[in-house]
Amino acid sequence: xxxxxxxxxxxxxxxxxxxxxxxxxxxxxxxxxxxxxxxxxxxxxxxxxxxxxxxxxxxxxxxxxxxxxxxxxxxxxxxxxxxxxxxxxxxxxxxxxxxxxxxxxxxxxxxxxxxxxxxxxxxxxxxxxxxxxxxxxxxxxxxxxxxxxxxxxxxxxxxxxxxxxxxxxxxxxxxxxxxxxxxxxxxxxxxxxxxxxxxxxxxxxxxxxxxxxxxxxxxxxxxxxxxxxxxxxxxxxxxxxxxxxxxxxxxxxxxxxxxxxxxxxxxxxxxxxxxxxxxxxxxxxxxxxxxxxxxxxxxxxxxxxxxxxxxxxxxxxxxxxxxxxxxxxxxxxxxxxxxxxxxxxxxxxxxxxxxxxxxxxxxxxxxxxxxxxxxxxx
Amino acid sequence: xxxxxxxxxxxxxxxxxxxxxxxxxxxxxxxxxxxxxxxxxxxxxxxxxxxxxxxxxxxxxxxxxxxxxxxxxxxxxxxxxxxxxxxxxxxxxxxxxxxxxxxxxxxxxxxxxxxxxxxxxxxxxxxxxxxxxxxxxxxxxxxxxxxxxxxxxxxxxxxxxxxxxxxxxxxxxxxxxxxxxxxxxxxxxxxxxxxxxxxxxxxxxxxxxxxxxxxxxxxxxxxxxxxxxxxxxxxxxxxxxxxxxxxxxxxxxxxxxxxxxxxxxxxxxxxxxxxxxxxxxxxxxxxxxxxxxxxxxxxxxxxxxxxxxxxxxxxxxxxxxxxxxxxxxxxxxxxxxxxxxxxxxxxxxxxxxxxxxxxxxxxxxxxxxxxxxxxxxx
Numbered sequence: 001x002x003x004x005x006x007x008x009x010x011x012x013x014x015x016x017x018x019x020x021x022x023x024x025x026x027x028x029x030x031x032x033x034x035x036x037x038x039x040x041x042x043x044x045x046x047x048x049x050x051x052x053x054x055x056x057x058x059x060x061x062x063x064x065x066x067x068x069x070x071x072x073x074x075x076x077x078x079x080x081x082x083x084x085x086x087x088x089x090x091x092x093x094x095x096x097x098x099x100x101x102x103x104x105x106x107x108x109x110x111x112x113x114x115x116x117x118x119x120x121x122x123x124x125x126x127x128x129x130x131x132x133x134x135x136x137x138x139x140x141x142x143x144x145x146x147x148x149x150x151x152x153x154x155x156x157x158x159x160x161x162x163x164x165x166x167x168x169x170x171x172x173x174x175x176x177x178x179x180x181x182x183x184x185x186x187x188x189x190x191x192x193x194x195x196x197x198x199x200x201x202x203x204x205x206x207x208x209x210x211x212x213x214x215x216x217x218x219x220x221x222x223x224x225x226x227x228x229x230x231x232x233x234x235x236x237x238x239x240x241x242x243x244x245x246x247x248x249x250x251x252x253x254x255x256x257x258x259x260x261x262x263x264x265x266x267x268x269x270x271x272x273x274x275x276x277x278x279x280x281x282x283x284x285x286x287x288x289x290x291x292x293x294x295x296x297x298x299x300x301x302x303x304x305x306x307x308x309x310x311x312x313x314x315x316x317x318x319x320x321x322x323x324x325x326x327x328x329x330x331x332x333x334x335x336x337x338x339x340x341x342x343x344x345x346x347x348x349x350x351x352x353x354x355x356x357x358x359x360x361x362x363x364x365x366x367x368x369x370x371x372x373x374x375x376x377x378x
Numbered sequence: 379x380x381x382x383x384x385x386x387x388x389x390x391x392x393x394x395x396x397x398x399x400x401x402x403x404x405x406x407x408x409x410x411x412x413x414x415x416x417x418x419x420x421x422x423x424x425x426x427x428x429x430x431x432x433x434x435x436x437x438x439x440x441x442x443x444x445x446x447x448x449x450x451x452x453x454x455x456x457x458x459x460x461x462x463x464x465x466x467x468x469x470x471x472x473x474x475x476x477x478x479x480x481x482x483x484x485x486x487x488x489x490x491x492x493x494x495x496x497x498x499x500x501x502x503x504x505x506x507x508x509x510x511x512x513x514x515x516x517x518x519x520x521x522x523x524x525x526x527x528x529x530x531x532x533x534x535x536x537x538x539x540x541x542x543x544x545x546x547x548x549x550x551x552x553x554x555x556x557x558x559x560x561x562x563x564x565x566x567x568x569x570x571x572x573x574x575x576x577x578x579x580x581x582x583x584x585x586x587x588x589x590x591x592x593x594x595x596x597x598x599x600x601x602x603x604x605x606x607x608x609x610x611x612x613x614x615x616x617x618x619x620x621x622x623x624x625x626x627x628x629x630x631x632x633x634x635x636x637x638x639x640x641x642x643x644x645x646x647x648x649x650x651x652x653x654x655x656x657x658x659x660x661x662x663x664x665x666x667x668x669x670x671x672x673x674x675x676x677x678x679x680x681x682x683x684x685x686x687x688x689x690x691x692x693x694x695x696x697x698x699x700x701x702x703x704x705x706x707x708x709x710x711x712x713x714x715x716x717x718x719x720x721x722x723x724x725x726x727x728x729x730x731x732x733x734x735x736x737x738x739x740x741x742x743x744x745x746x747x748x749x750x751x752x753x754x755x756x
């Protein structure tokens with residue numbers, strides 16, 4: 001089932017990260033150990049839970065402490081044990097997932113995370129390129145069922161073909177623009193009609209925006225908010241009944257620009273800030289209301305997607321982090337039902353620390369590290 | 379000049395503050411001294427600058443360190459000296475403004491702040507009730523020129539009458555709903571036509587929202603975003619040419635729910651988070667671009683406005699802070715061109731500190747302090 005579309009999604013997550021890598025690279029980051037450890041304990045069911053059927057309701061890898069999983073703790077067994085759920089399934093400590101935190105992808109060294117997602121029914125938005133495309137490939141290797149969305153049908157077709165080659169249990173797509181108010185419900189309805197349920201909703205798409213001075217285009221702000229924020233709310237709302245049924249996961253891909261508003265990203269930052277406000281509040285309500293659907297917020301730095309490099313490399317002279325590893329970290333954090341993931345962990349974590357203790361200093365450092373003469377005005 | 383309107387604004391700034399006062403009241407807050415000192419040094423021009431005509435371009439009270447003023451430091455002369463600007467005006471240290479930080483308003487003890495605003499041309503949105511109404515009264519006592527907006531014409535008429543009684547240099551209003559895309563430009567055009575310029579834009583209005591579990595109403599989210607966020611962008615955009623001319627100020631009234639997303643405020647928190655993302659990025663661009671327009675973000679806790687008390691008092695059993703003092707603190711922060719103001723400073727500052735060092739603990743404390751059994755579902 002396909003719909004027509006015309007514009008590619010761009011992956012532009014990180015406009016203020018790269019420069020800080022220059023001056024913060026050697027700093028200690030208290031978050032790094034929490035979210036990007038090189039040794040994490042992960043989980044899967046030992047018996048009877050690796051349901052590979054589309055309609056399976058396996059509930060793997062959830063923390064035993066409540067509806068919202070806690071962060072995995074490096075070198076301990078706390079973070080990722082399977083819970084003793086309402087179905088009486090008993091959790092078991094499983095082998096560690098190694099590879100996170102390395103400079104290159106390490107798929108083969110994360111077997112239990114892959115097992116957790118085998119046969120799962122996953123929607124990935126913004127999946128025709130960049131990080132979304134890489135997430136689709138990782139999930140395909142993990143033998144998940146995939147429903148991919150993006151604007152450009154031709155690209156999606158190729159991604160779906162590759163996913164099937166890589167081992168996806170199934171793969172299909174819907175093309176269309178998320179600034180259309182009807183598309184979110186259509187996508188979720190397609191998942192319901194095809195699979196009869198849903199295990200994971202990965203919200204990753206973004207509309208096009210420029211890395212430049214705000215030019216007063218209020219209509220652009222309104223439209224970007226619809227694409228980058230309101231459609232996320234609509235997708236999550238439509239998917240919630242199925243996610244409650246499967247005790248599934250919502251993964252919200254955001255940016256360091258959604259926590260620290262540097263220059264040249266005013267409309268984009270607004271939409272990413274909004275995501276954190278909405279989904280953090282919703283997470284609190286889920287915990288209170290005993291809704292066992294996890295919400296993982298992904299705070300990404302400068303990633304080497306084509307669109308990001310094209311947008312900012314003339315202003316931010318540094319090396320972006322690899323999109324393949326980034327995609328894997330997002331999937332891992334979602335599977336482990338973490339509250340949030342920072343990637344790359346050390347520079348993003350250091351920036352967030354600096355924001356807390358010296359926000360004006362951080363602002364000044366950001367301004368000072370840009371090649372301002374290269375910023376194009378629109 | 380008036381326009382028709384039908385719904386009152388509500389002032390609902392602080393749903394997650396009051397409970398924290400219970401357990402954080404004795405904590406030390408590092409921000410308290412910065413933003414809510416009992417002894418602040420303020421500024422005005424000594425000679426030739428107290429222009430009381432509507433079209434005056436007096437530029438009082440700006441920090442000498444750049445386009446965006448720094449925070450005032452308690453007990454020093456640093457924060458509020460007038461700058462040596464491009465016009466060659468020399469700054470002078472002026473008497474201290476006492477009174478901030480007290481439990482009751484202290485207008486008479488803040489002479490220099492009042493002088494800074496005498497004759498200034500100020501727009502206040504959401505001015506028919508709550509904090510906006512109180513800001514109008516303070517500004518009237520300071521003899522400013524006022525253009526007030528809100529939805530309810532009958533209330534605005536009364537506020538304008540009282541402003542004139544209190545000493546406003548002039549006072550007028552425009553009624554209408556800020557979810558109308560045309561109203562922001564109409565308001566700013568009215569200021570231009572009447573005054574020929576603008577010195578301060580205080581963005582304070584909010585749409586109606588309920589303190590309850592998110593009920594899946596995506597259209598409400600979209601509409602609230604238009605009112606609470608997009609209209610702020612539109613007003614600031616329309617006003618910017620005049621504010622550049624006067625080297626004026628933008629004051630954005632936000633909430634602690636715009637930094638810490640507690641439960642029952644998901645749509646509201648999203649809009650307030652968005653404000654911080656947009657205006658913080660814009661502030662950085664102004665500094666880079668040498669645009670001498672300050673942006674002050676106001677992070678408010680639980681204030682005793684009628685709408686706030688009505689919305690949350692059954693869930694948050696604590697004493698709200700006085701709206702009169704809150705309004706004065708906002709005006710003061712705007713006049714002093716501060717980056718941000720926290721009010722009430724100690725509990726809000728303590729919450730923000732806790733957010734930085736132990737976000738999950740803060741979330742847990744918030745959940746534990748609510749009277750959850752009283753939350754009404756919609």
